[in-house]
Amino acid sequence: MAIVGIGQAGTLESSDIMVTISPSEGAMGIVLELQSPVVKQYGRHIEELIVNLVREQGLTDVKIFANDRGALDCTIKARVLTAVARSKEHHA
Amino acid sequence: MEKLRRAMMFVPGNNPGMLQNAGIYKADTVIFDVEDSVLVSEKDAARQLVHNAIKYITYPCEVAVRINHITTPYGRDDLAAILPAKPDLIRLPKAETAEEIREIDNIISEAEVRNGFPQGSIKMMAAIETAKGLMKAYDIASASPRMVALAIGAEDFLADLKTTRSPHGNELFAARSQILLAARAAEIQAIDTVFSNVNDEEGFIAETTRIKELGFDGKSVINPRQIKLLYKIFTPTEKEIDLAERVLAAYEEAKAKNSGVIALNGKMIDVPVVTRAERVISYAIALGLRKGGQ
Known part of the structure; x- marks a missing residue:
């Protein structure tokens, strides 16, 4: 499923992550750009977490920008799911 | 012994x-708030x-969630999102009727069945924050077997009463007393309101001492700094603990001998004395002053 709206959740405060999900231009799959102070240690883990969550929500073609400030997995999950829900709301 | 909620x-x-850091401050209960501290636009998040x-x-402690009132557009969504995570306790703000409590009780029961949680495992408490709620305090406190505590929310309550908070707290005396009586009549705990000036330690200590004397089981706090101060006030002295231990030992001894009358140092010990002694010991255990299981 693609979306037409933009969904954003989270903040740039420490221990949080700001996730922005927007429609992709064409069938490009899930395109993720991650910024994180721990990208070297945990970049791949965070990317997989985000992409899997988005996929589980039925999205196939979206752009995601994630600005991580050292969030735990449970925070990343919460912010991604909120951003996805908000993008779908805008879609409706 | 009942769960401590100091x-x-x-x-x-x-x-x-x-x-993520909420558990490190040794609060008996953390209350995750999705009500007043969260903007309307961020409720979903x-x-x-x-x-x-x-x-x-x-x-490492009890986890409660303060939901939005069930009659607002957010209360039901709060419960739908949060109950599957199995919080220990749901705190309802601005409680005014027993029906609200029963309505939430039903929603929790359904969620327990749906998620395979043991029936009755998610508890409830309610905060009285209006004069109307205060008039129904006992009905609210006894509306569900899930209810474990009744709290007072002073800021809203005093706004409803058309007055403001003072250092002496006289304006809250009647409400605190009624809430305590209602809670005790319903055999649940009574929890005092927050003290919002976190820099006024003296005021916090004075207020906490007052509410402990009244009989409150604990207090809502908004800053970890207040926890240590509060526990100090709720800490029994070594002398009190020692006496409580001797009372309980004498009671156990008398029970073993099937003796009806118990005396310690020439003073009769009856059920209220034993109950008070148990309470002192439960505080002592919680504070690590005595080992548990005594």
């Missing part, structure tokens, strides 16, 4: 840093955050 610490539900924090972070 310090119930509010934690804003949309703040990941505060949620706070619900998700609180749900995932409860599910994936192991807290």
Whole structure:
């Protein structure tokens, strides 16, 4: 499923992550750009977490920008799911 | 012995840093708030955050969630999102009727069945924050077997009463007394309101001493700094603990001998004395002054 709206959740405060999900231009799959102070240690883990969550929500073609400030997995999950829900709301 | 709820610490539900560190301050209960501390536009985000924090972070204390009132557009969504994570306790703000409590009780029961949780495992408490609620305090306190505590929310209550908070607290005396009586009549705990000036330690100590004397079991706090101060006031002295231990030992001894009358140092010990002694010991255990299981 693609979306037409933009969904954003989270903040740039420490221990949080700001996730922005927007429609992709064409069938490009899930395109993720991650910024994180721990990208070297945990970049791949965070990317997989985000992409899997988005996929589980039925999205196939979206752009995601994630600005991580050292969030735990449970925070990343919460912010991604909120951003996805908000993008779908805008879609409706 | 009943669960201690001396310090119930509010934690804003949309703040990941505060949620992840909430367990380190030794509060008896943390209350993740999705009500007043969360903007209307962020309710959805706070619900998700609180749900995932409860599910994936192991807290060394009781975990409660303060939901929005059930009659607002957010209360039911709060419950739908948070109950599957299995919080220990749901705190309802601005309670005014027993029906509200029963309505939430039913929603929790359904969620327990749906999620395979033991029936009755999620408890409830309610805060009285209006004169109307105060008039129904006992009905609210006894509306469900899930109810474990009744609290007072002073700021809203005093606004409703058309007065303001003073250092002596006279304006809250009647309400605190009624809430305590209602809670005791319903055999649940009574929890005092927050003290919002975190820099006024003297005021906090004075107020906490007062409410402990009244009989309150604990107090809502908004800053970890207040917890240590509060526990100091709720700490029994070594002399009190020693006496309580001797009372309980004499009671056990008399029970073993099937003796009806018990005396310690020439003073008769009856059920209220034993109950008080048990309470002292439960505080002593919680504070690590005595080992548990005594």
